[in-house]
Amino acid sequence: MTVTKINPGSKTKCLRWRWPMGFRPRFFAQHTTIWVLVVLVSMSLICTASLGAFTPAQAAPTSVSAAATNLNLSQDSPGSGGLLPYTIREVIITGAQGVKLPANVWIPKGQGPFPGIIFIHSWALNQFEYIAQMEKFARAGYVVLAYDCRGWGLAGGRIETAGPLEMQDLNRVVDWLIANTPVDPSRIGATGISYGGGQSLLALAFEPRVKTIVAMSGWTDLAESLAPNDSVKWLWATLLVGSAALLGRESTDLLRWFLSAFDYQKFEQTKEDFRLRSAATYINQINASGKSAFIINGINDDLFTSRQIVNFYQALTIPKKLYLANGIHATAEAPGLLFLPSHVWSQAMDWFDYWLKGEENGIMKEKPVAIYQNWDLQVGRYDDWPIPGTEEKAYYLV
Numbered sequence: 001m002t003v004t005k006i007n008p009g010s011k012t013k014c015l016r017w018r019w020p021m022g023f024r025p026r027f028f029a030q031h032t033t034i035w036v037l038v039v040l041v042s043m044s045l046i047c048t049a050s051l052g053a054f055t056p057a058q059a060a061p062t063s064v065s066a067a068a069t070n071l072n073l074s075q076d077s078p079g080s081g082g083l084l085p086y087t088i089r090e091v092i093i094t095g096a097q098g099v100k101l102p103a104n105v106w107i108p109k110g111q112g113p114f115p116g117i118i119f120i121h122s123w124a125l126n127q128f129e130y131i132a133q134m135e136k137f138a139r140a141g142y143v144v145l146a147y148d149c150r151g152w153g154l155a156g157g158r159i160e161t162a163g164p165l166e167m168q169d170l171n172r173v174v175d176w177l178i179a180n181t182p183v184d185p186s187r188i189g190a191t192g193i194s195y196g197g198g199q200s201l202l203a204l205a206f207e208p209r210v211k212t213i214v215a216m217s218g219w220t221d222l223a224e225s226l227a228p229n230d231s232v233k234w235l236w237a238t239l240l241v242g243s244a245a246l247l248g249r250e251s252t253d254l255l256r257w258f259l260s261a262f263d264y265q266k267f268e269q270t271k272e273d274f275r276l277r278s279a280a281t282y283i284n285q286i287n288a289s290g291k292s293a294f295i296i297n298g299i300n301d302d303l304f305t306s307r308q309i310v311n312f313y314q315a316l317t318i319p320k321k322l323y324l325a326n327g328i329h330a331t332a333e334a335p336g337l338l339f340l341p342s343h344v345w346s347q348a349m350d351w352f353d354y355w356l357k358g359e360e361n362g363i364m365k366e367k368p369v370a371i372y373q374n375w376d377l378q379v380g381r382y383d384d385w386p387i388p389g390t391e392e393k394a395y396y397l398v
Contacts, residue, residue, distance in 0.1 A: 013144070046395060075291050086109060087109065088106050089107065090103075091176075093147060093173055093174070095157070095169035096165045096168035097157070099150050101155045101169060103127060104127055107181055114142060114184060115188070115352070115356035116142060116177055116183035116184070116356075117137055117143075117188070118146070118189070118210070119133070119134060120170075121195065123194055124151070124247045124248065126148050128146070140349065140353075143177070145173065148276075149199075150169060151244075151251065157249070158251040158289045159278070161253065162199050163276070166199065167206040167207070172209050188210055189212045191216065192215070192218070193215075193330050194216070194329065198220075198222070201215070201295075202279050207291070212291055214351055215332070217297055217332075219304040219308065220308050220311070221308045222278045230267070232261045236303050241254050280308070287317045289318065290318065292319040294320070295321070295323070296323045296332065296333065297323075300327060300328045301326075301327065301328055310368070322370070323370045332344050366381065369382040371385065
C-alpha cells in the first residue's frame, strides 16, 4: 500500500453529471460487473449490425492474391460522393500468413498527400467501432483506415491477442495504406481503445512508419493488468475469454492462459507470453525511436489500471502526454463513439494535428499531465507525475 502526499496543481473545471432518480456514480463504480455486462451486450448488437455491411462476395478466400483482392474488392461507397469531402472504400487487406483483414478507408478529396491514421478496434468489436471519429478525421483532411483484427469480425485467422502475427498484420496494413492511398508515409499515426490502445503502444516498437500514437484505455504491462502479484482477475479473465468464444474465433492460447492460473509452473509461461505482448518490455526500443505518445486512461480503470500506465509514462523519454480521465475502463472515450461531444477525442485530434500536420494549437504548451481529481471533481494539471516532493511509505499486512 502506498500513501501519496499531493501538492495542489493548476485546475480545470469539469462538467458534472447530475444523476436522476437517486442514482449515484458510486453505484456503477462499485458494480463493475453491471458495466461490463452492459458493454458486452452493446458489443454484440454493434457487431451483429455492422457485419451486414459486407456482402458474402467480399469474404474472399485465402487463396486470392493480395493484389487481386485489393483491386477487385475495393469500391467507392454509394453515399460517399456528392458534397461529402471524402470517399469511402471497403477493401480486404492480406495480412500475415495470408489471413484476410476486411477494412474501410476514408480518403479526403483534393490534392494529397495527406496525413494518415490507423484505427485499431477494441476487444470483441470490429472495424466499424470508430465510424463517428473516422468521419471527423476524414473531414479534417486525414486518410483514415480501420480493419478487423485477425479472429474478429469477418477477418480470417484466430485471435492473436496482440502477439507477433498481430504486429505483422499492422505492418501489412501500413504497406497497403501507402501503396493504395495518397497518404504521406512520413505522417502516419495510430490510435485505439482498450485492445486497440495496447496495440497502438506496441506499434511504437514494431511499426517504424507509425510516428505518433494516441493510446486510450490500453495496457502497458499485460501481466500486471490481468494478474497483479500473480493474483488473477477472475471476473475480467472470464469475460474476456467468454466474449472471445461468443464473438470471435479464439485461439488455443486464450484457454491455455486461462487454465494456467491453476498451475504455477504453467502460469510462469503465461506471464512470459504476456511480457511479449506488453509495450513496457520494449521501453528502450520505444525511447530510441524518436516518436511521440499521448496516453489516455480512466483513473478508476480496474482492468488496465492507472498504476501500470503511470509506471510506463515515467519510463518514457520521448515527447509524451498523459491524461488520467474520470471513469472506469473505456468510459471516458465512449461518448465520442456515439457521435456525442468528447473532450478526450478533441484532445486526440489536437495531438495528431500537432504531430502530423505541424499545427501550433497549444497542446504542447499545456502541462503534460492531466489528472481527474476525485476529491474536488476537477482536472489538475502537472509538469510530471508523481509530482516532485511526493512521499511514499510502504505498509505491510501481517
